Amino acid sequence: METQRLVFKRHSTNEIILGNDIVKETVSRLLRFRVARHCAVITNETIARWYLPPLASELRSRGFSVHEIIVPDGEKFKTFDTALDIIKSLSSSGIDRDCPLIGLGGGVVCDLAGYVASIYKRGLPLVLVPTSLLAMVDASIGGKNGVNLEQGKNLAGTFYQPLLTAIDVAVLRTLPLNQLSYGLVEALKHGAIADSAYFRFIYKHMSEIKSKQLPLMQRLIRRSIHIKKSFVASDELDNNLRNHLNFGHTFGHALEGAGNFIRLHHGEAVGLGMLMAIKAATSGGILEEDYSEALRAILTEFNLPTKIPAELDKKEILNNLAQDKKKSQTGYQFILPVSLGKTMIHKVEAEKIEDFFSSAMNI
Ligand SMILES: NC(=O)c1ccc[n+]([C@@H]2O[C@H](COP(=O)([O-])OP(=O)(O)OC[C@H]3O[C@@H](n4cnc5c(N)ncnc54)[C@H](O)[C@@H]3O)[C@@H](O)[C@H]2O)c1
Numbered sequence: 068m069e070t071q072r073l074v075f076k077r078h079s080t081n082e083i084i085l086g087n088d089i090v091k092e093t094v095s096r097l098l099r100f101r102v103a104r105h106c107a108v109i110t111n112e113t114i115a116r117w118y119l120p121p122l123a124s125e126l127r128s129r130g131f132s133v134h135e136i137i138v139p140d141g142e143k144f145k146t147f148d149t150a151l152d153i154i155k156s157l158s159s160s161g162i163d164r165d166c167p168l169i170g171l172g173g174g175v176v177c178d179l180a181g182y183v184a185s186i187y188k189r190g191l192p193l194v195l196v197p198t199s200l201l202a203m204v205d206a207s208i209g210g211k212n213g214v215n216l217e218q219g220k221n222l223a224g225t226f227y228q229p230l231l232t233a234i235d236v237a238v239l240r241t242l243p244l245n246q247l248s249y250g251l252v253e254a255l256k257h258g259a260i261a262d263s264a265y266f267r268f269i270y271k272h273m274s275e276i277k278s279k280q281l282p283l284m285q286r287l288i289r290r291s292i293h294i295k296k297s298f299v300a301s302d303e304l305d306n307n308l309r310n311h312l313n314f315g316h317t318f319g320h321a322l323e324g325a326g327n328f329i330r331l332h333h334g335e336a337v338g339l340g341m342l343m344a345i346k347a348a349t350s351g352g353i354l355e356e357d358y359s360e361a362l363r364a365i366l367t368e369f370n371l372p373t374k375i376p377a378e379l380d381k382k383e384i385l386n387n388l389a390q391d392k393k394k395s396q397t398g399y400q401f402i403l404p405v406s407l408g409k410t411m412i413h414k415v416e417a418e419k420i421e422d423f424f425s426s427a428m429n430i
Pocket residue numbers: 111113114140141142145172173174175176178198199200201202205206207208209210211212213221238239240241242243246249
């Protein structure tokens with residue numbers, strides 16, 4: 068078991084614990100904070116089957132009364148409606164401002180729990196227990212949350228730091244391989260933007276990762292958290308430095324949208340987006356050491372695509388890029404690699420975007 072602390076200037080510290088089989092320790096840590104002994108656990112129906120009983124019984128055995136809220140499984144339930152249902156349920160069970168709210172699940176549950184915790188009674192003590200690799204290395208760290216609207220993903224949300232994030236690698240045993248792969252894409256991104264040795268570590272240990280060797284997974288998650296923390300701690304409200312965490316995402320979002328968010332999963336799209344960014348950077352003479360072959364090998368090993376699906380409409384991808392929220396008054400901003408482990412913000416003028424884009428598409 069290990070502990071990390073993420074201290075923010077605003078008013079909060081997120082304590083992060085990471086280990087194998089740490090349910091007891093999670094509750095012990097929670098008891099160290101001054102919280103009421105009535106708590107709520109939000110999870111989904113898939114996770115509830117495996118992981119709600121041990122957590123709820125440990126909480127009860129340590130004196131908590133536990134209100135369980137089980138939402139349906141899936142991104143399509145990350146909505147205001149679900150958040151409202153949760154809020155009503157919290158209210159009817161008498162959850163008060165000092166009662167902890169525990170989110171137990173993947174990124175969807177973490178985002179819902181974070182959002183609700185930030186607005187219900189103007190803020191409850193939040194605990195996140197991420198269960199997917201993506202939530203462990205990304206969604207549960209950094210304090211962002213949100214729900215989707217018909218008009219777009221994550222359009223409503225807040226910044227709200229958890230009191231405690233408890234990452235138990237033991238739960239990875241039940242995580243399906245495709246979900247492991249989607250989380251690994253964000254870990255690869257961390258290596259690509261900040262740590263070449265970490266990227267190589269993933270390359271070297273593909274088979275141990277695939278078989279979810281837990282000590283190795285713990286090392287991987289530790290490294291990713293460290294990197295995400297370093298970007299987030301110095302830019303809590305996402306003004307500048309955090310942009311690097313969008314490596315592969317500007318292209319990726321454009322691809323995801325062109326496939327109506329069905330053809331490509333976010334993780335698949337970001338893997339392709341990183342290949343596109345590398346291509347754009349090598350074509351533009353920004354990146355000398357082209358590491359796309361190594362990235363391609365990892366993506367292939369994890370059953371992720373390395374070619375843009377032919378049925379995606381190029382025009383639509385370009386339109387999506389044009390609408391990207393990172394577009395500033397002066398043109399478009401892309402995060403491009405300058406070397407393995409380092410990225411830069413690259414501006415492209417509006418009139419040059421088509422050429423730039425054509426070079427990137429050629430992966
Ligand atoms: N707030 C942030 O900073 C941030 C960052 C990245 C992503 N996100 C959000 O996270 C969401 C994606 O998260 P996700 O990829 O974890 O998806 P998810 O929460 O839908 O989980 C994926 C699937 O895996 C299942 N699952 C999770 N853990 C499991 C386990 N241990 N065993 C078996 N099955 C398990 C889930 O029930 C679900 O079916 C998106 O909504 C995205 O917007 C948020």
